[in-house]
Amino acid sequence: MPITTVYTAEIKKISILDEHANFDEKLGDGLISNDDLVRLYGAMVACRHLDEVAFRLQRSGRMGTYPQNMGQEATSLGAAFVLRPDDWMVTCYRENCGLFWRGVPMEGILLHWMGDERGNAMPKPHWVTPIYVPLGTQMLHAAGLTLAAKYRGVDRIACTFFGDGAASEGDFHEACNFASNLEIPVVFVCQNNFWAISTPSKINSAAPTFAQRGLSYGMPCVQVDGNDIFATVYAMKQATEYTRKHGKPYFVEMVTYRLGDHTTADDAKRYRDADEVESWRRKDPIIRLNAHLKNLRIWDDEKEAALRSKVEQDIADAVARAENISPPERTDPFDSMYADVPADLILQRDTRHTHSLGQDPSQLPPEAQERAAAMDAAAHAQHSAH
Amino acid sequence: MPITTVYTAEIKKISILDEHANFDEKLGDGLISNDDLVRLYGAMVACRHLDEVAFRLQRSGRMGTYPQNMGQEATSLGAAFVLRPDDWMVTCYRENCGLFWRGVPMEGILLHWMGDERGNAMPKPHWVTPIYVPLGTQMLHAAGLTLAAKYRGVDRIACTFFGDGAASEGDFHEACNFASNLEIPVVFVCQNNFWAISTPSKINSAAPTFAQRGLSYGMPCVQVDGNDIFATVYAMKQATEYTRKHGKPYFVEMVTYRLGDHTTADDAKRYRDADEVESWRRKDPIIRLNAHLKNLRIWDDEKEAALRSKVEQDIADAVARAENISPPERTDPFDSMYADVPADLILQRDTRHTHSLGQDPSQLPPEAQERAAAMDAAAHAQHSAH
Amino acid sequence: MAHLTLVQAINLALIQEMEKNDAIVVLGEDIGVNGGVFRVTEGLQKRFGGSRVFDTPLAESGIIGLSIGMAMGGLHPVPEIQFEGFLGPAYDQICSHAARMRSRTRGAFTVPMTIRVPVGGGIHAPELHSDSPESIYAHTPGLKVVMPSSPYDAKGLLVAALREPDPVIFFEPKRIYRAIREEVPEDDYTLPLGVARTVCEGTDLTIVSWGASVVQCMQAIEKSEQSIELIDLRTIYPFDMDAVATSVKKTGRCVVVHEAPLTCGFGSEIAARIMERCFLHLEAPVQRVAGFDTTMPYYKMELDYLPDANRVARAIQDCLAY
Amino acid sequence: MAHLTLVQAINLALIQEMEKNDAIVVLGEDIGVNGGVFRVTEGLQKRFGGSRVFDTPLAESGIIGLSIGMAMGGLHPVPEIQFEGFLGPAYDQICSHAARMRSRTRGAFTVPMTIRVPVGGGIHAPELHSDSPESIYAHTPGLKVVMPSSPYDAKGLLVAALREPDPVIFFEPKRIYRAIREEVPEDDYTLPLGVARTVCEGTDLTIVSWGASVVQCMQAIEKSEQSIELIDLRTIYPFDMDAVATSVKKTGRCVVVHEAPLTCGFGSEIAARIMERCFLHLEAPVQRVAGFDTTMPYYKMELDYLPDANRVARAIQDCLAY
Numbered sequence A, B: 001m002p003i004t005t006v007y008t009a010e011i012k013k014i015s016i017l018d019e020h021a022n023f024d025e026k027l028g029d030g031l032i033s034n035d036d037l038v039r040l041y042g043a044m045v046a047c048r049h050l051d052e053v054a055f056r057l058q059r060s061g062r063m064g065t066y067p068q069n070m071g072q073e074a075t076s077l078g079a080a081f082v083l084r085p086d087d088w089m090v091t092c093y094r095e096n097c098g099l100f101w102r103g104v105p106m107e108g109i110l111l112h113w114m115g116d117e118r119g120n121a122m123p124k125p126h127w128v129t130p131i132y133v134p135l136g137t138q139m140l141h142a143a144g145l146t147l148a149a150k151y152r153g154v155d156r157i158a159c160t161f162f163g164d165g166a167a168s169e170g171d172f173h174e175a176c177n178f179a180s181n182l183e184i185p186v187v188f189v190c191q192n193n194f195w196a197i198s199t200p201s202k203i204n205s206a207a208p209t210f211a212q213r214g215l216s217y218g219m220p221c222v223q224v225d226g227n228d229i230f231a232t233v234y235a236m237k238q239a240t241e242y243t244r245k246h247g248k249p250y251f252v253e254m255v256t257y258r259l260g261d262h263t264t265a266d267d268a269k270r271y272r273d274a275d276e277v278e279s280w281r282r283k284d285p286i287i288r289l290n291a292h293l294k295n296l297r298i299w300d301d302e303k304e305a306a307l308r309s310k311v312e313q314d315i316a317d318a319v320a321r322a323e324n325i326s327p328p329e330r331t332d333p334f335d336s337m338y339a340d341v342p343a344d345l346i347l348q349r350d351t352r353h354t355h356s357l358g359q360d361p362s363q364l365p366p367e368a369q370e371r372a373a374a375m376d377a378a379a380h381a382q383h384s385a386h
Numbered sequence C, D: 001m002a003h004l005t006l007v008q009a010i011n012l013a014l015i016q017e018m019e020k021n022d023a024i025v026v027l028g029e030d031i032g033v034n035g036g037v038f039r040v041t042e043g044l045q046k047r048f049g050g051s052r053v054f055d056t057p058l059a060e061s062g063i064i065g066l067s068i069g070m071a072m073g074g075l076h077p078v079p080e081i082q083f084e085g086f087l088g089p090a091y092d093q094i095c096s097h098a099a100r101m102r103s104r105t106r107g108a109f110t111v112p113m114t115i116r117v118p119v120g121g122g123i124h125a126p127e128l129h130s131d132s133p134e135s136i137y138a139h140t141p142g143l144k145v146v147m148p149s150s151p152y153d154a155k156g157l158l159v160a161a162l163r164e165p166d167p168v169i170f171f172e173p174k175r176i177y178r179a180i181r182e183e184v185p186e187d188d189y190t191l192p193l194g195v196a197r198t199v200c201e202g203t204d205l206t207i208v209s210w211g212a213s214v215v216q217c218m219q220a221i222e223k224s225e226q227s228i229e230l231i232d233l234r235t236i237y238p239f240d241m242d243a244v245a246t247s248v249k250k251t252g253r254c255v256v257v258h259e260a261p262l263t264c265g266f267g268s269e270i271a272a273r274i275m276e277r278c279f280l281h282l283e284a285p286v287q288r289v290a291g292f293d294t295t296m297p298y299y300k301m302e303l304d305y306l307p308d309a310n311r312v313a314r315a316i317q318d319c320l321a322y
């Protein structure tokens, strides 16, 4: 047989609650309880509100660059909902909704974007890693975290998120390949929101789907409507079951859309059509879940109002906690470098100088030592005044 | 339709002249003329003989580490045969057979492994890049070389080779993805010889084929028997035609086997079974082509003897040329760094010192200057004696 | 002659050189329609078309690897790496390939390429958006490394880089992307790589600096009563040791200022060379005012990390008092 | 007590620590059945099983990224990078992640990990198998960088590294992997990171070196008639500046020797610090004998590139004569 078939593959797409709030009962019934649906809805509304508040904080100079999650809430939320509380969730920076579901305090995320490392050290264990700004690198850490659990005989999988852009990084390939070949149970979730800043996803992939990236590694792959909480939950159930059972990775593409700018430093109007954005506004995961809840007759305007006022209060509190945190210690950057801080670094910390005569002014004549002390004091006062 | 199929794929394997020299006439007839077959056979025999000679050179201390090509001759040769002479061929280090076909002088390859950069600067243009020791990096260069041609409106494609191990590097993914998304005509050839040093290919891929790595990028993919010159030629014809016509990449897995050690520094007996090697010896591309030529009645022992004596002579000449090259100039490493060598580097070159007093002994007292000159002279004499 | 920011000066240099030399192609993440996240490549795609100015997939090693291939193929690519923190994934392609290609092939292949990279801190950016890795690349033979401190210099140095036959990393200090405006001639001029600029002359002490730190040094000098000479290195490799040595032989004292961490920052090389070349002229040990040997902190603390005029002033006084 | 090579000493250290601490896992290319291309991990997989000692796919960023995750998850991975030239693809994971994890999370996550890397030239290896990138990593806050020069030291330093709560790059000079044998105790001992060793004492001049160059320095010293003190740094970061300064204050003269290129090699940091700490004691400028600022040549020329006893001897005489 000179020409034989050595491999075939097929990729499915899952959609349950579509943009018109049509609901596929065969797949969807019994998937999520009504109580949970309400809680999931509340989580999405809260995350969306935080986005708005964060935007205003940035615009009024109270926060640095912030990436809104708007429109993508159902992706990470579906994952967080399905994962066990002690599975690892290793995300990028647009998965707030899932992180909050896991119990990560909002002020942690706010602090991160307020330029404060303490935002990354929020009360543990939520079995999450901090926000990763450098793209594509965290999936390998997810694999390592899970391999450590496997080595210890702990039943724990990981789910890791990355964008359509990040999936172009070499580390993406290495992570998928390591997980597959070393049999590490990781669910890889490619959050395809069609844009990487101004770069359309077709520049990051000429293939018809991102899901098929898993085929390289012989992983099961699926594409889902990422704006459909039912579909993301459905796919994550399949993925986590497979992963847990076989100890091998699974690849999920969640198709979604970033309704806002890339970050507050971006102006998406420069590069994408209002029409495109408008069409996706109609596919908003919150709108359709709201409609579905109303169809189920478990939601009404009154509940909505109560939810919104609770959310507003919670977020105002979180902002207050983030803003009222004490200023970081000037020694923190030094003390956090090593368990055992080298003497040389302690000298830098204590003198706040790198120049040797600043570190050891005893080499100077007495008047100069006095002047030096005065200059240090003035600089210190200037710092404290900030 | 809640579950739909969004992608299907199928991968074929091509085999024409199998290990028992059975020949598939439907695919094979007319593919390669008898004259060319004889030339191709000669090329493989020559490459094989060079391997043996190189091995002996290394063992007798006349050459450094050398990676034998033994068993894999039909892969790069099939590619070189099909490519146009001015298509780029961007290889790794186990594609001598294809390189020689293109006209790269054997002494170039020898010199490289004799630790001499001049081996990389052999008469141009053969439209090949030099041997790449760092793995996985050259495929991006292939894409760039071809993109430069495309930019200039030149009709030129590239074919790039890499191993089953190198295909694990992140740059592999980036190269495939760039070529696909930016529409760069590159034929990616994964030379799967089942081993990356001691690492079996299953540690580099848990998937049933390497060919399916192309699916990620929506590339056409095929697997071929890499020990079958007909199959490699057949697949390369398909691949280059597609690539040239559509301006897009194509993925070929050539399944082959490294019959020798990884390099002369390796001892493959430590990690692989004699049985496995033995079974592959029977699949040797040279043995089966020899049988085929005899089946065609265009080859006999006399021709074989004539070929072998010519090959031996040619290779002895190449070795002589490589060994008789003048020693490199001590200034070469400096002069080859920049078009416009910085003054500081010229000073290092001319003084052969990095210490400042060696670079400028005028700062020393006269006796010390004399001693310095004497030391330099002695060191120089010692160097020249080597 | 126009009053331009550094961003505009670079944009102008790109346009003018691209008009002259059709081998120049510009590529990177978001550099096309969007004009780059700092708008440095604004308008280029419109002007020169999508095959000369194009967005790439999001992969830095890919961007540099592709550019190396294009350069080997006869073009002069100008890849942008969006922030210096993302040079990391491209490190191998830069240092193992671009830097070595000429030498390993004894000139058969060369890599004329200008890698543009926004560099340094002070703009309240997120993590890995504020580093200063210039000494890493200065330690890599085969590269040239440039860091301008003003719009005028930026244009002249970039034009020189675009005419270089070897790979150049062109670091653009983001902190002064828009902070300074300066007269920048439309005319063709280049500033040769490897030649420093004496920003101001003085006799008591020499400051050597580069990039955005030059501004902090000027602030310190303005407050100082001493006669300080400020040398802006402009090119980190090759570096203008003659200018530095001449100055230090005159003043006898030197402070080096840079944002990168102290240990193995480029200041160490300058200090070592000054000792070698000016030993008998030195009246005090060369002082280095640098970033601390910590990770660049998130932005709440970044001004605490970066050398400022106070720290420079203190080093000046200490060095003079020694 | 056994007479061991450096390879054997490292192998012994790994075995002994792995027996004590089951958090240690060993991974990399060809480190399992094959025992590594230098046989440093020989026998480990057999002894500790395939889940503690395992071959990985051929991808250095993957190896380090996976190890970072394992370390964050409570293990102490010991990845091997087959040659220092292949650290390049892992640069980003090492410098942007491993080095920063503790600081960016204020200690919520840490990366106890020992990256073993054969380093340096002199063994007639192919391209990119002979470099010395230690200063790159010394410039990266958050890492510790070690380079032993003898079997005894290798064991003691590696054991210390394996007990470190932070990432260590452990460079193993291949040139002396088998060139020296030395008594290496079976007993548990550690050599603390950051403490240099005085190889021999002297009064006229101090040599500071590390790794395989220490051997060349000894050769030069043996031929010399002067009283030379040789300090082997052993740890590049943190480095034992007290030991260096104490010695140079005594001798007044110093030569630093390393294989890496001169410019921004770690010698520049040592030289700068010596000037800072010993200014009034210095009788000559610190001299650096280093690799040239060229790409490490292919092996025909490598001995021409590497600092040898002749060049060290010459620097000694020049420094003493100054």
Ligand SMILES: Cc1ncc(C[n+]2csc(CCOP(=O)(O)OP(=O)(O)O)c2C)c(N)n1
Binding pocket: A094, A133, A134, A135, A136, A162, A163, A164, A165, A166, A167, A193, A195, A196, A197, A258, A262, C029, C058, C082, C086, C089
């Ligand atoms: C390694 C790296 N390169 C570049 C950047 C700059 N950058 C930040 S976000 C972004 C686009 C990311 O796109 P995608 O992965 O699709 O995620 P999305 O923002 O759409 O959620 C870029 C280029 C980065 N953070 N890290």
Ligand SMILES: Cc1ncc(C[n+]2csc(CCOP(=O)(O)OP(=O)(O)O)c2C)c(N)n1
Binding pocket: B094, B133, B134, B135, B136, B162, B163, B164, B165, B166, B167, B193, B195, B196, B197, B258, B262, D029, D058, D082, D086, D089
């Ligand atoms: C980036 C990089 N990592 C590691 C090595 C060391 N090394 C040389 S060859 C080799 C195995 C290569 O296997 P494969 O790609 O399958 O090619 P083959 O040797 O089988 O032809 C390794 C690990 C290298 N040369 N480059």
Ligand SMILES: [Mg+2]
Binding pocket: A163, A164, A165, A191, A192, A193, A194, A195, A196, A197
């Ligand atoms: Mg995206």
Ligand SMILES: [Mg+2]
Binding pocket: B163, B164, B165, B191, B192, B193, B194, B195, B196, B197
């Ligand atoms: Mg192989």
